[in-house]
Amino acid sequence: MATKEEAEAVLANKQVILKDHIHGPPKESDLEVRISSVLPKAPPGSKAVLVKNIYLSVDPYQAILMQKIEDHPDISCFVPGKPLKGYGVAEVIDSDHPDYKPGDLVWGITGWEEYSLITEGFSDTRPLQRLLHIVDTDVPLSYYTGLLGIPGLTAYAGLFEVCSPKEGERVYVSAAAGAVGQLVGQFAKLSGCYVVGSAGSNEKVEMLKDKLGFDDAINYKEEKDLTAALKRCFPQGIDIYFDNVGGKTLEAALNNMKMKGRVVLCGMISTYHDQTIGVNNLVMAIFNRVRIEGFAVLDFCEQHPKYLDFVLPLVRGGKVRYIEDMVEGLENAPAALVGLFSGRNLGKQVLKIA
Amino acid sequence: MATKEEAEAVLANKQVILKDHIHGPPKESDLEVRISSVLPKAPPGSKAVLVKNIYLSVDPYQAILMQKIEDHPDISCFVPGKPLKGYGVAEVIDSDHPDYKPGDLVWGITGWEEYSLITEGFSDTRPLQRLLHIVDTDVPLSYYTGLLGIPGLTAYAGLFEVCSPKEGERVYVSAAAGAVGQLVGQFAKLSGCYVVGSAGSNEKVEMLKDKLGFDDAINYKEEKDLTAALKRCFPQGIDIYFDNVGGKTLEAALNNMKMKGRVVLCGMISTYHDQTIGVNNLVMAIFNRVRIEGFAVLDFCEQHPKYLDFVLPLVRGGKVRYIEDMVEGLENAPAALVGLFSGRNLGKQVLKIA
The missing domain is CATH 3.40.50.720 (NAD(P)-binding Rossmann-like Domain)
Structure with missing residues (x-):
């Protein structure tokens, strides 16, 4: 049981949960938005990083991962009862990992929830499986879910x-x-x-x-x-x-x-x-x-720095534009995901966590 | 009108004729075997070559060419009322072309008939669109419809x-x-x-x-x-x-x-x-x-000489074998072609002209 102090310190954490593996197209009812709680600390010794999510990327492949696909080394499907996962932009709140400190802006694989405790991927050899620091902040941060991601x-x-x-x-x-x-x-x-x-x-x-x-x-x-x-x-x-x-x-x-x-x-x-x-x-x-x-x-993750070198000047110079369809609030996440399959979005579908 | 002498000299020419363009799988009844006649001479000044066909290659693509396919530069479909065409092995009977003389063994595109007057392709830049001399005769001649063709x-x-x-x-x-x-x-x-x-x-x-x-x-x-x-x-x-x-x-x-x-x-x-x-x-x-x-x-015609250099020693050394399904007689050609689609043939389908 948590002590009184710990209980007070717990953060309410809105999450988008997969109810069960799906068969066929995703429906809003396949997902449940619920309030859970999270400790405001990365557990000592865990090497984990606690982040507050800012933007989430809403992508068609996430509906595939709501299915149960077996026998494929590359594909790890979502787990019923747990929040969906995907790329997002976040701010570090607490860190037990030497490479990250509170206030850092990062992007990488996170959860469809307000706060995520990132516990894995730090030693993944594939660069885009790791939580990456955002260096260039003169462009909209949401671009790391799309144009720059x-x-x-x-x-x-x-x-x-x-x-x-x-x-x-x-x-x-x-x-x-x-x-x-x-x-x-x-x-x-x-x-x-x-x-x-x-x-x-x-x-x-x-x-x-x-x-x-x-x-x-x-x-x-x-x-x-x-x-x-x-x-x-x-x-x-x-x-x-x-x-x-x-x-x-x-x-x-x-x-x-x-x-x-x-x-x-x-x-x-x-x-x-x-x-x-x-x-x-x-x-x-x-x-x-x-x-x-x-x-x-x-297969091309290692080209990401080269890609940023290519695209950032184009963005800054107005030679490349990027249209985003920004939806606000995790309670609207299920509709945003389902909407991809009817083409409801105009441009890259992004979810802003209010 | 032919003179009496010419009429006597005319050769009976058994042919496999396309009745009309087909829609769907080929049937034997789409083809007609009939006796036509051909002059035993390549007309003077024509640069044509008259050949007696020995072996014909029976190939699935020939059923495609029995259809009417328009608007494709690569594909020339068969003409109703005319014999099918395809690769074959033949002997030159008469020639008005300086590169060919009676008795020459050749392979290339010919007609599904006993005698073909080859009038085109001699200046085609694609090697396998030309009538080619058979140099290596220590292997079965029919192989030029398959293994060597x-x-x-x-x-x-x-x-x-x-x-x-x-x-x-x-x-x-x-x-x-x-x-x-x-x-x-x-x-x-x-x-x-x-x-x-x-x-x-x-x-x-x-x-x-x-x-x-x-x-x-x-x-x-x-x-x-x-x-x-x-x-x-x-x-x-x-x-x-x-x-x-x-x-x-x-x-x-x-x-x-x-x-x-x-x-x-x-x-x-x-x-x-x-x-x-x-x-x-x-x-x-x-x-x-x-x-x-x-x-x-x-697209790879120019590699044919290199291919022969590769494969002939293997054939002569018994390192590569080739199984042929040999059918004899033009009257059996329709069944041989149709049979490809039910897998009746065991090995390369060849037609030997009796």
Whole structure:
């Protein structure tokens, strides 16, 4: 039993808890927002760090981890009864770890809760599995959940490392108004490419063309025939397709790839919860000698410092913009996550902890 | 009108004619075997070559070309009312072309008929679009339709150029008893790989293991769960999948690829005539960072001489074997072509013109 002093010192901790493993698309009711409590101290000898979370990244992959996936070394699913996990920006409140002290701003994997006791990952050899200090604070801190974090590195490595865009090449990006897509398009434009994005509303289409400098954009929900729409946008074919969607969108892209085109499979939001959505025209990859490559940003973590060197000057110079959809309050986190699958967000979905 | 002398000199020419463009799988009734006639001379000034066909290659792609495919620079479909075309071995009967003389043995694109007047391709820059002289005659001439021809080069370039097999890697080949697959497996074995093939009968499975040196082989028709069967054969996962089948076979392979595995898409016989057969688990390519690459042998034609230098010593030394399924007589050509799609052939399907 806690002493009276300890009990008084306990902090109320709002958390977003996974009720049970899901089958199919996530629903708000799969998550429960509840108040727990946490000691205001990193236990002595624990080497742990207690942080107060400021911004959380809301990402489609988190709905995958709400399922139970076995037998995969890379994937550790969420645990029922525990808060979701994900990347976030936080301030150190207390620390038993020599590398962190109260007041430090950090980003890395944290919990969907007000306070998280970070106990692991400090000796992980993969840089982005560790809690990282935020050095550059002249940009919005929330950018470390997006532009300066995993989505940014995803766009950078997926485009430059896997697809090697060359000046004049024609690039198609799906989910182009999302966390990754908006950067893929801007980076491709900076490489001298012609860039077309697809998104699910006219508002997003306008954003791509007016705010983010895409050459063209289409609202896939208003296109009866996506293959024909892409043929209209790419009469000479697509050199590079950056796939965030999979399924029928990938199929339409494959129908329009140029000879020796490249496809990077980065995400498949259309198929995560429906195993019957497939691609029926892979034979087009033979006809056009297309290379299709599965990509995970985890393999490119060591490039993050190089990426920051690349992108920070562009951000400061106004050459790269980043649109965020900011939702406030952990009680709105379930709706924000579920909303990703209906495309409710306009730009990178971020949760600000009030 | 022909003079009496010319009329007498005319040769009866049995031909396999495409009746009309097909939709769906080929049927024997889509083809008609009929007797036409041909002048026994290459017309003066024509630069044409008249050949007597000896062996014809019977290939799945020929059923694709019986369809009408538009808007693709690489694909010229068969013309209704005309004989099918394909690779074959022939003897020159008459020539108006300075590079060919009567008695020359040649291989290249010819017609499904007894005599073909070859009028084009002589100045094609792609070596395998030209009629080539057969230099090495100490091996069966029919091998130029398979082992020493397009299927052989397909196996060689698809495996070595696209997949770069390394010693100890684990290789899966589908349609392993076919024209290409049997060589992929043997070449991979020569590279020190562990090789498993799949085929559609126990006879084929025995052939792979007993005659062709595969480490293991499975009869996919007797496996209820192909994913599980491949997991049994590759407990540590597949490094290289050489895909001749597509569809559900590709899906099962994707479920078993090792991290950073490579898939070469060479053929998709399971999907050519059924556009509803697709691949629903491309997300596995993201999980395992798999590279999937469409391949066409046409891009590697210039490697044919190098390939012959590689393979001829192996054939002569008994290190590579080649199983042919030899059918005799043009009247049996329709059944031989249709039979490819039910897997009737045991080994490379060759038609010998009686």
